Amino acid sequence: xxxxxxxxxxxxxxxxxxxxxxxxxxxxxxxxxxxxxxxxxxxxxxxxxxxxxxxxxxxxxxxxxxxxxxxxxxxxxxxxxxxxxxxxxxxxxxxxxxxxxxxxxxxxxxxxxxxxxxxxxxxxxxxxxxxxxxxxxxxxxxxxxxxxxxxxxxxxxxxxxxxxxxxxxxxxxxxxxxxxxxxxxxxxxxxxxxxxxxxxxxxxxxxxxxxxxxxxxxxxxxxxxxxxxxxxxxxxxxxxxxxxxxxxxxxxxxxxxxxxxxxxxxxxxxxxxxxxxxxxxxxxxxxxxxxxxxxxxxxxxxxxxxxxxxxxxxxxxxxxxxxxxxxxxxxxxxxxxxxxxxxxxxxxxxxxxxxxxxxxxxxxxxxxxx
Amino acid sequence: xxxxxxxxxxxxxxxxxxxxxxxxxxxxxxxxxxxxxxxxxxxxxxxxxxxxxxxxxxxxxxxxxxxxxxxxxxxxxxxxxxxxxxxxxxxxxxxxxxxxxxxxxxxxxxxxxxxxxxxxxxxxxxxxxxxxxxxxxxxxxxxxxxxxxxxxxxxxxxxxxxxxxxxxxxxxxxxxxxxxxxxxxxxxxxxxxxxxxxxxxxxxxxxxxxxxxxxxxxxxxxxxxxxxxxxxxxxxxxxxxxxxxxxxxxxxxxxxxxxxxxxxxxxxxxxxxxxxxxxxxxxxxxxxxxxxxxxxxxxxxxxxxxxxxxxxxxxxxxxxxxxxxxxxxxxxxxxxxxxxxxxxxxxxxxxxxxxxxxxxxxxxxxxxxx
Numbered sequence: 001x002x003x004x005x006x007x008x009x010x011x012x013x014x015x016x017x018x019x020x021x022x023x024x025x026x027x028x029x030x031x032x033x034x035x036x037x038x039x040x041x042x043x044x045x046x047x048x049x050x051x052x053x054x055x056x057x058x059x060x061x062x063x064x065x066x067x068x069x070x071x072x073x074x075x076x077x078x079x080x081x082x083x084x085x086x087x088x089x090x091x092x093x094x095x096x097x098x099x100x101x102x103x104x105x106x107x108x109x110x111x112x113x114x115x116x117x118x119x120x121x122x123x124x125x126x127x128x129x130x131x132x133x134x135x136x137x138x139x140x141x142x143x144x145x146x147x148x149x150x151x152x153x154x155x156x157x158x159x160x161x162x163x164x165x166x167x168x169x170x171x172x173x174x175x176x177x178x179x180x181x182x183x184x185x186x187x188x189x190x191x192x193x194x195x196x197x198x199x200x201x202x203x204x205x206x207x208x209x210x211x212x213x214x215x216x217x218x219x220x221x222x223x224x225x226x227x228x229x230x231x232x233x234x235x236x237x238x239x240x241x242x243x244x245x246x247x248x249x250x251x252x253x254x255x256x257x258x259x260x261x262x263x264x265x266x267x268x269x270x271x272x273x274x275x276x277x278x279x280x281x282x283x284x285x286x287x288x289x290x291x292x293x294x295x296x297x298x299x300x301x302x303x304x305x306x307x308x309x310x311x312x313x314x315x316x317x318x319x320x321x322x323x324x325x326x327x328x329x330x331x332x333x334x335x336x337x338x339x340x341x342x343x344x345x346x347x348x349x350x351x352x353x354x355x356x357x358x359x360x361x362x363x364x365x366x367x368x369x370x
Numbered sequence: 371x372x373x374x375x376x377x378x379x380x381x382x383x384x385x386x387x388x389x390x391x392x393x394x395x396x397x398x399x400x401x402x403x404x405x406x407x408x409x410x411x412x413x414x415x416x417x418x419x420x421x422x423x424x425x426x427x428x429x430x431x432x433x434x435x436x437x438x439x440x441x442x443x444x445x446x447x448x449x450x451x452x453x454x455x456x457x458x459x460x461x462x463x464x465x466x467x468x469x470x471x472x473x474x475x476x477x478x479x480x481x482x483x484x485x486x487x488x489x490x491x492x493x494x495x496x497x498x499x500x501x502x503x504x505x506x507x508x509x510x511x512x513x514x515x516x517x518x519x520x521x522x523x524x525x526x527x528x529x530x531x532x533x534x535x536x537x538x539x540x541x542x543x544x545x546x547x548x549x550x551x552x553x554x555x556x557x558x559x560x561x562x563x564x565x566x567x568x569x570x571x572x573x574x575x576x577x578x579x580x581x582x583x584x585x586x587x588x589x590x591x592x593x594x595x596x597x598x599x600x601x602x603x604x605x606x607x608x609x610x611x612x613x614x615x616x617x618x619x620x621x622x623x624x625x626x627x628x629x630x631x632x633x634x635x636x637x638x639x640x641x642x643x644x645x646x647x648x649x650x651x652x653x654x655x656x657x658x659x660x661x662x663x664x665x666x667x668x669x670x671x672x673x674x675x676x677x678x679x680x681x682x683x684x685x686x687x688x689x690x691x692x693x694x695x696x697x698x699x700x701x702x703x704x705x706x707x708x709x710x711x712x713x714x715x716x717x718x719x720x721x722x723x724x725x726x727x728x729x730x731x732x733x734x735x736x737x738x739x740x
Contacts, residue, residue, distance in 0.1 A: 187557070190686055190721065197690035237642075240662040240684060242701070272607075274644035275663050292610040293645050314610060316560055320567035331612070351560065 036096040036165050040228055040265035040287050042308050042341035048333060049095035050366040051167070052359065053269075053315075054349030056085045056100050060356060063088055072116055076101050082152035083159060092356070093363045096165045096228070097156065099221075101149055103171030103232050104179060106213050109145025110137045112180055120184070127183035129191065131199075134206045139213055142220035149217075150224040157225030167267075168226030170218050172233030173211045173251040180206070189238045196247050203247065211251040215258050222262045230267040231255065231285065234348070237272020244276050249283045256284025267310055271348055277302045291347030292317075296335040308341030315346040318354040318362070325358050326365045333366065406465040406535050410598055410635035410657050412678050412711040418703060419465035420736040421537070422729065423639075423685075424719030426455045426470050430726060433458055442486055446471050452522035453529060462726070463733045466535045466598070467526065469591075471519055473541030473602050474549060476583050479515025480507045482550055490554070497553035499561065501569075504576045509583055512590035519587075520594040527595030538596030540588050542603030542640075543581040543621040550576070559608045566617050573617065581621040585628050592632045600637040601625065601655065604718070607642020614646050619653045626654025637680055641718055647672045661717030662687075666705040678711030685716040688724040688732070695728050696735045703736065 032038075035045035058064055063085060066075065075081040085100040104122050107114050114124040128134055143150060157166050171179075178192045179185070186192065196203045218229050236248060252268075259266050268285025270276065274294045281288060281303045288307055290299045292314040299309055313332055317325050329344070336342040344366045350359070402408070405415035428434055433455060436445065445451040455470040474492055477484050484494040498504060513520060527536050541549075548562045549555070556562065566573045588599050606618060622638075629636050638655025640646065644664045651658060651673045658677055660669045662684040669679055683702055687695050699714070706712040714736045720729070 188686065188721070190689070190723075193684070193686045194689050197687065197694055237663070241665060243684075272642055272663070275665070275668065293607070293642070295611060295645070298645065314563070314613075316558065316563045317567065319560070319564050324567055351558070353560075 033163060034165060036343060037227060037265065039341055039343045040267070040308055042306065044340045047367045048336070048342055048344050050344035050363055051094040051096040051098065052089070052346055052350050053098075055089040055092070055094060055098065055359075057350055058352035059350055059354040059359070060088055072102065076105060077148050079148055079152035079155050082149075083155045086152070086156050087159065090164060092360050093367065094164075096167050097160060098167040098230070099149070099153055099156065099169060099226070101152070101169070103169070103176065103234075105146060105149060106140075106170070106176070106217060107180065109140040110209075110213060112137065114179075122179060122184050124179060124183045127191075128177075128180040128206060129195070131202045131205070134202055134209065137206070137209050139209050139216075142217045146217060146220075150220055153221055153224040153226055157227075165227045166225060167228045167230055168218065168221035168224075169230040169232060170214045170221075172231045172236065172270075173207045173214060173255075174236045174239070174248045175232060175234050176210050176214070177203075177206055178235050180210070186235075189235065193238075193243075196243070200247075207248070207251040208254075211254045215255040218255065218259055218266075219262065222259070222264050226264065228265040228267065229259065230269055230289070233268070233270040233280075236270045236276065239276070241275050241279055244279050249279055252280075252283040260284065267343075269310070281307060287341075287343065289345065293347070296332065296342065297337070300339075305339060305341075308343065309336075310343040310345045312345070312347045313362070315348050315350055315354075318346075318350065318358050320358075322355075322358045322361050326361050329362045329365045403533060404535060406713060407597060407635065409711055409713045410637070410678055412676065414710045417737045418706070418712055418714050420714040420733055421464040421466040421468065422459070422716055422720050423468075425459040425462070425464060425468065425729075427720055428722035429720055429724040429729070430458055442472065446475060447518050449518055449522035449525050452519075453525045456522070456526050457529065460534060462730050463737065464534075466537050467530060468537040468600070469519070469523055469526065469539060469596070471522070471539070473539070473546065473604075475516060475519060476510075476540070476546070476587060477550065479510040480579075480583060482507065484549075492549060492554050494549060494553045497561075498547075498550040498576060499565070501572045501575070504572055504579065507576070507579050509579050509586075512587045516587060516590075520590055523591055523594040523596055527597075535597045536595060537598045537600055537637075538588065538591035538594075539600040539602060540584045540591075542601045542606065543577045543584060543625075544606045544609070544618045545602060545604050546580050546584070547573075547576055548605050550580070556605075559605065563608075563613075566613070570617075577618070577621040578624075581624045585625040588625065588629055588636075589632065592629070592634050596634065598635040598637065599629065600639055600659070603638070603640040603650075606640045606646065609646070611645050611649055614649050619649055622650075622653040630654065637713075639680070651677060657711075657713065659715065663717070666702065666712065667707070670709075675709060675711075678713065679706075680713040680715045682715070682717045683732075685718050685720055685724070688716075688720065688728050690728075692725075692728045692731050696731050699732045699735045 032046045036049040038045050039049045056063055075085055082100045086097050104114055112124055114122050117123045160166055178189050181192045181195055221229055265286040267287040267289050268280055269289030271291040287310050289310040290312050292312050296309055317328050402416045406419040408415050409419045426433055445455055452470045456467050474484055482494055484492050487493045530536055548559050551562045551565055591599055626636055635656040637657040637659050638650055639659030641661040657680050659680040660682050662682050666679055687698050
């Protein structure tokens, strides 16, 4: 399958014709620079592009070494360190770099500081639960509130020098609101849903502020050099389709309608979204990101083959024997059936216990090299 | 809608014709005794039957009063107390009683004792992680290992005297195995999936033992008087359809194929199961239980209108203003469109903060009384 695609799109790679290679944006090593961006636009590529959510992280020894000296937030706030970490996973052969940052960084300039408590995930010091709390939140200018992220993006883009596309990202309004309201990660989103249903005006005001923050932040990331952006609505799968449409979709659309005018692809990602896909596509985005619960062919049947899809291996499969992980990656490629517009990824982030060799083997398998 | 249904099925209720009422299994108060059981069989009913997962629990003052004197496990293990608690929610007007027990009760007689740690949920003292651990697990006889549950069922059935149907239940193999392996509630099921993928023989042996325990336990519950049983595969929605089919479905089928021969309806329940419904139906069961993520009409379109459905209100909607909860209950009835074979329930259990009045208002709305 990959062989057929490669032949159709890049007829002269084997002959090493440099002129043709340049025209097809090939790297001197024969790799297509922009296969990730082409797939985001639904265009054919030589092989399926692949990157991983949380591809820079604790599973890599070079990241762990850096984390012995710096906290996660220190790395995010020092552009040179964020650059270093962003580049670390490129040795795995992935087709895109994603900015090293955290979806909660906007909370501090909004006026809702948080910290990562040891072993407990993020803790928001003063959760947002009333109209007065929401009124105090600031809609800030990204260059002022998150200048360090934008500086990191500029540095990384310069360093990548067009050889690997750079992805920026932000959390989506529901997911960020859930942290603000619950004060951290939640299992049921009880307080979040209570505000949504019982205090709809407060909810609307909170979502309006968060979505304007995210809109400005992602637009600033594009200006700073992000060639694609991903909107992480990681926890939106807790909602029914009816609640998503009533209480979330308009706010996501506020962000994505504006980003469409920038021309950069937007990956609209969530987990547990099997019954939300149509509504998410209405909300906007160039590519839909889905998790392992939704077979790619089923996702495409729901949203139409014209929308590129990113996904969808269970990240915990990277803890399985390497041969099994590779076999499952091939099953996902088979589901995609060689259609243009598939970006291989996990259904959620890499976990710390993942062996680097398994990640490398999956990259090679997706690229048809094994 | 309900009026039309009532008229078609129970023409003479208004005239108070006792002979007809008896033939239609009407309570002297005009209520159909067995509308829950009829709906489980896909038969028409006067109004839509309703019960709630965790309908006996902390949200009820009479339960909280009892819990000041006894722990949850003490109540489960004393048949008279289990009887008392099982009957408590009947004052709400629900159409079925469900045995008060816990899905983890079989762990102790299997040889994997646990306790409920304060504020942390269940803690299994020695999690099951190796072939040797699995080898030590016992497949016990229910009358020996869980005689107190069966005694409670006999007591409750006698007390209900045919006026309200009695539901028994057990956890499904994946859900129970996840507690055994993780040692408690998990967010990602990392160790569970690792065993499933990396130690398939150990996984298979564990699932074989658990499913035989559950098969015997549910069969014994039917013998003791349960008129329907629910299989709780609460956490199976963490799996892809492919993994469900390979590693779970055969074990669920082992249980459900046997229960089919008893003639009692089996409700096969899970959450997050939008893409698993077809496979769950293949695994067996009379009724499929779905959560709020899957609109009832979409669920039926996937599995066919011949399979009754139970669900599917978000339990947190019971924390919303009462009028909103009632309106959303009516929306669910509208999705069901008056088809026979709908049992109204939540998508998961009632939470402790739920106001009793809201539950009562939803029952009345489902029964068309308001």
